[in-house]
Each structure stands twice: as C-alpha cells, then as structure tokens.
Amino acid sequence: MRKHTYVTALLVLALTASQPGCASKEEREPTRGAQAKPTVAPDGSIRLMPEWAQANGIQTAAVIEQDLTATVTAIGRVRARAGGAAQVFSPFAGRLIADPARVPRVGSFVKKGQVVAEVEQLLPASERTQFGAQAAQLQTEIVQAQQEVGWRRTELERAKQLYEGGAIPLRQLQTAEFNLEQAQAKLEGTRRAKAQYDAIISQQNPGPRRAPILAPISGTVVATDFTAGEQIEPSKSLLTIIDLASVWVEVAVHESQLQSVRRAERAEITTPASPGRTYAGTLINVGNIVDPENRTVKVTYAVTNSDGSFKIGLSAEARILTGPSAKALLVPASAVLHEENQEAVYVESEPGVFRRRVITTGERSGEQVVASSGLQAGERVVSVGAASLRSEARTGQMPSEVGGDKR
Numbered sequence: 001m002r003k004h005t006y007v008t009a010l011l012v013l014a015l016t017a018s019q020p021g022c023a024s025k026e027e028r029e030p031t032r033g034a035q036a037k038p039t040v041a042p043d044g045s046i047r048l049m050p051e052w053a054q055a056n057g058i059q060t061a062a063v064i065e066q067d068l069t070a071t072v073t074a075i076g077r078v079r080a081r082a083g084g085a086a087q088v089f090s091p092f093a094g095r096l097i098a099d100p101a102r103v104p105r106v107g108s109f110v111k112k113g114q115v116v117a118e119v120e121q122l123l124p125a126s127e128r129t130q131f132g133a134q135a136a137q138l139q140t141e142i143v144q145a146q147q148e149v150g151w152r153r154t155e156l157e158r159a160k161q162l163y164e165g166g167a168i169p170l171r172q173l174q175t176a177e178f179n180l181e182q183a184q185a186k187l188e189g190t191r192r193a194k195a196q197y198d199a200i201i202s203q204q205n206p207g208p209r210r211a212p213i214l215a216p217i218s219g220t221v222v223a224t225d226f227t228a229g230e231q232i233e234p235s236k237s238l239l240t241i242i243d244l245a246s247v248w249v250e251v252a253v254h255e256s257q258l259q260s261v262r263r264a265e266r267a268e269i270t271t272p273a274s275p276g277r278t279y280a281g282t283l284i285n286v287g288n289i290v291d292p293e294n295r296t297v298k299v300t301y302a303v304t305n306s307d308g309s310f311k312i313g314l315s316a317e318a319r320i321l322t323g324p325s326a327k328a329l330l331v332p333a334s335a336v337l338h339e340e341n342q343e344a345v346y347v348e349s350e351p352g353v354f355r356r357r358v359i360t361t362g363e364r365s366g367e368q369v370v371a372s373s374g375l376q377a378g379e380r381v382v383s384v385g386a387a388s389l390r391s392e393a394r395t396g397q398m399p400s401e402v403g404g405d406k407r
Helices: 002-018 032-036 050-055 126-164 170-202 255-262 386-395
Strands: 059-062 064-080 085-088 094-097 115-122 208-214 219-224 239-242 246-254 266-270 279-290 296-304 315-332 343-350 353-365 368-373 380-384
Touching (some): 064 296, 126 170, 170 208, 170 279, 246 255, 246 315, 266 296, 315 380, 343 386, 353 386, 380 386
Antiparallel strands (some): 059 380, 064 246, 064 315, 094 115, 219 239, 246 296, 266 279, 266 315, 315 368, 343 353
16 A cells, blocks of 8 residues: 555656646746847847847937038137227326225126226326327327228228128128227227326326226226235236127137138037037138148137127037038937947847948037938937947857948
C-alpha cells in the first residue's frame, strides 16, 4: 500500500511540472531587457522595441519644408553709437561747486545742456589778456563751424532727394544726417566756449570767475568721478554719459560674405540678455579694414533701444538677411550627429525601424538647421537620443547608409 502511494505521488509531481501554468517565474516571463534590446538587421536597419525607446528617451520629429530667407550670421557686441557717448569736463581748472543732493549719479538721466555742477577760479589779471586772444580764435572757429553746418545741410538735402529716387542706399542718407548732427554739435560747443570767455572778459573786477559745467548730450550717466569742493583740472573726466535710446551693434563678418552683406539693409539682432526677442537692425557701415587673424570685417547696425534692454558691451548675434525667401527643408539641430568628415541623422523608415543617413546641412535658423541634401519633407528623424542609437549601432556593427534621397 505504501509503495503504491509513493508511486502515485511521483506521477502527480511529474504531471504538475509538465503544465505551463506551473513553470517558474523566469520561464513564464523572459527578461524584458532581452525583448527590448535593439536589434540590427542584415540590411543595416536597427529595430527598437517601444519600451527601450521610451526608457532611453528616444523622440522623433518630421522634416519640414518652409520659406526661408538667405542669411549670414555674425557675432559681435553692443556699443554706443557715434556721438552717443560723451565725457564731461570742466572748462578750466578750479574748485568744483555742486549740491551733493542734486549731483547726477550712475543710472540717472540727464538732458543736453543740463547744469551738472559749477567750477570757480580766481582769475589773475595777467590772464585776462590771454582770454581776449582765445575769444578771438573761438570767433574764427565759429565762422568755420557755421560754414560746415551749411555745407552738411546742403549735403543732407541732396541725399534725401537721391534716396527718395532710389539712387543711394539708406545708410548713405543716415551718414549725411549724422555728419550734420556732428557739425551742429561742434558749432554749439564752440559758441558756448566763446560765451564763457566773453563773460570773463566783461567782468569789471578781478574776483573769482564761475562757469557752469553742462551735459553735452542727453543720456544715462554710466560713470562719475568728482566730489563737491575738490580742485579739478580741465583734463579730468567728471561724468560719462551714454545715449541708450539708440545703440549700435558691431559684428564681425568674414571677408567671403561681404559681397552679399553689402547689399543687405536689414538684420535681425538677438542677445542672450533677452532670449526669444528679436530686434530690427539697420545697416550703418561696412568697415574698410580686414582683421589679419580671422579675415573678418566690422559691420555696424543701428538698433532702437527704447526700453534700454540693450546694454553697452553685451554680446549680440546678427542674422543678416542677404536674399529673397526660398523653400528649404529644416530638421531639429539636435538630430544632426557631427562626425569626423560628415553629418548624419537617423531616419525612421517604418515604425520602430531606423537607418543612419548621411546628409548635408546649411545655415541654422533658431533651433532648426537646413538640410541641403539627403532628406525629404515628411520623413521622420530622431530628434532626441540620436547619440544613443549610434552607440547601439556601433555595438551591433550596423553598416551605414552612404546617402539618401536627394531633393
């Protein structure tokens, strides 16, 4: 009886072990990693299981076609426009007189002609004769400055006519306007100096002379270096003022791109200080000196800075619009793998199947880059995780597709 029971028990165990539902957990559920591991096919394609793609953050994006304007990109810095920065000096040596509560401070705004302080000096009688000769010299300079203003005004009127008739570019008109402003500023400065000498000479007594120290331009005070009551010299800069309402952006353009840049009147200016914001730049000047080290030329654009977001010295990038718009294929810049002598992307030929394809890229447009050859609109490329695919492909010794469809 015991022997029969023992044999029966063995049979039951054998039958139980043979049932699929009673297999071990490892046998019932093969390793997920083994199922998800990328596989390389003989034709060179690599197949990804969904769980592996998700775990490695693989993302794809479509190749898009859109109108794109030909551009040249150049890097540079923001600087004060010509005539937009000035230092304030005393007209003569003496004691500085100023109300500490009203002295302009860094960051404050001053207007052209505003009295920022005064200077006082005891005038020896021996100097009065010298001032008479200097006043006469200034009168001669006033006459010359008036003549230059008249000539610059005529030049500007002619430039306006030529610009309206399409004979000259905008930058030549702006240069004429700038030249007139400079001539007028020179005339006003000479007149002020002459008036100060006349006032000194007209004094009947040899007592102290006092003169106002004026702001030569309107703008923001960016530096100060004076204290009320101190002795100052005419060579010492007391204030530095910059007009931030309009600034210049000076960028370095390679000599090979100068021909197309000269024809472009506009540029889109961006700066890391204002991400996502684009400013309109107008061409002011193309330099005449080539940097011997990097073979670049300075090109200057004017930018309206009404909110003061452009700070002097900021780095900036200019996208110079050099031609008409044309159709172009764009892919995410993150999709492009930069290798030793070529660039490549991974194209999804069918769901979950990818192939490496060599492409040719052009200029960059924001987070996108132009695909000059190797891709077609609507194809999907790996936009995130392309480097992971390359690593897996190299592990599996995946062959490369030398080229793809050309447009």
